[in-house]
Amino acid sequence: MADKELARVRTNFVAKVSKAVIKQLLDDLLEDRLLNDGEVDSVLEDNTGRADMARCLIDTVKRKGDKASRKMIEHIEKRDSALYAELELSSGPKPVAAPKKQKTWSDKLVPMTDSSRQEKMNDSDIYKVSETSLKSRVALLITNRNFTDNNLTRKGAEKDEENMEELLSSLQYEVVKHNDLTAKNIEKALREFTTHPKLKDTDSVFVVIMSHGKRGVVLGVDHREDKPDEFPVDKIYKLLGPQKCSALMDKPKIIIIQACRGATGGAVIVSDSVEAEVVSDEERQEPPPRAGQIVEDSLRYVHKEKDFISLLSSTPDTVSYRREDLGSFLIQYIAEVFNTCSHEDDIDELFRKVMQRFEEFPDETKRQMPTKDRCTLTRRFYLFPGH
Known part of the structure; x- marks a missing residue:
């Protein structure tokens, strides 16, 4: 003692x-x-x-x-x-720290309490959300799964689409869905989205694009090595910015891109289950792997418009991964974190927690770290789940 x-x-x-x-x-x-x-x-x-x-x-x-x-x-x-x-002093053995309690992730949205909701709706440091704006929420969801080049088929993308649509719908966003678009049609879908009648009354929008990619671009479904089909990611911010879409001025615009940003990384994950292997969404990958593999997704962009926050699935010039049976790790983790924590955390903190999930990647031979890029939010934005 x-x-x-x-x-x-x-x-x-x-x-x-x-x-x-x-x-x-x-x-x-x-x-x-x-x-x-x-x-x-x-x-x-x-x-x-x-x-x-x-x-x-x-x-x-x-x-x-x-x-x-x-x-x-x-x-x-x-x-x-x-x-x-x-x-010859000794303070004796240090007390053993209690083991850190493992976080339990919810598969259903945890609602915000009425008292917290009222407090946040009246806080000037938080983006304005009202009963009217909650009913006018709208999101754009673009999923490219099937490519002209069959070697680029993104197995598991349908699971990502299902998970994102369920999450956004539970947060009261009307989900405008598009599938298997060329680069030209991705731009067309975005332009049409900027004229959606709900934008003038909404408090925020989500734009989620899931495809193959590389630095600075998302790939359209007609992409080939000899004939690129590329949509510049920077166009998202120009089209949703105040000059092109005044209805979204001073409103949070949340961008999520599940696509590679380069070709670095891509060793095969060794798995105990054939149905749980890993593949990537970098466009020059090998022919389609077996069911359950993870795929890589690449991209990079710059935006200067106000009230944006973006989460990219990987750091510049690296790949991101998905499991063909469960979808991408990014979308899985977004769904889990948003369901569990959006009743108490703002969007910036939610993205940080998603990134934190990647500190312990499911396989020791692979690494992926999403990037929270160029946040220009001037206030905190809460999703107000359950209301």
């Missing part, structure tokens, strides 16, 4: 500790709230000599028990390591 350690070294401590160290120890213990102001004053003012101060200090702390004694020993080591060594 640490208090017995102090008792053992009391005589030598009193004889050898300096006045400067006594004052430092008093400050440390006061900061730890193990001594109060009165006790500190008593040590300094009721004792005229250094030895008396030392004696009063060690006796006061020793009477407070093991925790206080252990902290004092730790502070002695920090303030005067030579004295610590000479006294």
Whole structure:
């Protein structure tokens, strides 16, 4: 026990500790709230000599028990390591930290409480959300699965589409869906979306695009090596910006891109299950892998418009992965985090938690880290689930 350690070294401590160290120890213990102001004053003012101060200090702390004694020993080591060594002190074994509780992820949306909802609706630091705007929410969801080049078929993309549509619908967004678009038709779908009648009353929009890709572009379904079919990601921000879509001015625009941003990375994940292998969405991948593999997706973009926040599925020049049986890791994690945490966290924090999920990737041979890119939100944005 640490208090017995102090008792053992009391005589030598009193004889050898300096006045400067006594004052430092008093400050440390006061900061730890193990001594109060009165006790500190008593040590300094009721004792005229250094030895008396030392004696009063060690006796006061020793009477407070093991925790206080252990902290004092730790502070002695920090303030005067030579004295610590000479006294042959030990604070004993450090208490074992309780194991970190594993997060349980919900597959259904956890609703925001009425009190939290009311508080956030009246907070000027939060983007305005009202009962009317909640009923006018709209999202664009583009999923490219089937390509002219059959080698580029994105198995598992249908699961991503299902997961995103379910999540957005549960958050009261009307989901405008498109499938298997060329680059030209991706732009056309975005232009049509900017004229949607609900935009003038909505509080926000989501734009989710899932395809193959590479740095700066998403690939259309007619893409070939000798005849590229590429949609520049930067056009999203131009088309949704204030010059092209005034209805969305000062409203959050949340962009999610599930596509590679390059070809770096792509070792095969070794799995215990044939149905759970990993493939990528980088367009130059090998012929279609077996069922359950993960695919890579590449891209990079720049945007300067206000009130955007974007989550890209990987860092520049790297691949992102999906499982053909469960869909991409990004979309899986977005659904889990949003369902579990959107009742208490804003969109920026939700994206951070999604990124945190990738710190422990399902396979040691692969790494993927989504990128939260160029956030220009000026306030916090909450999704208000359940209302």
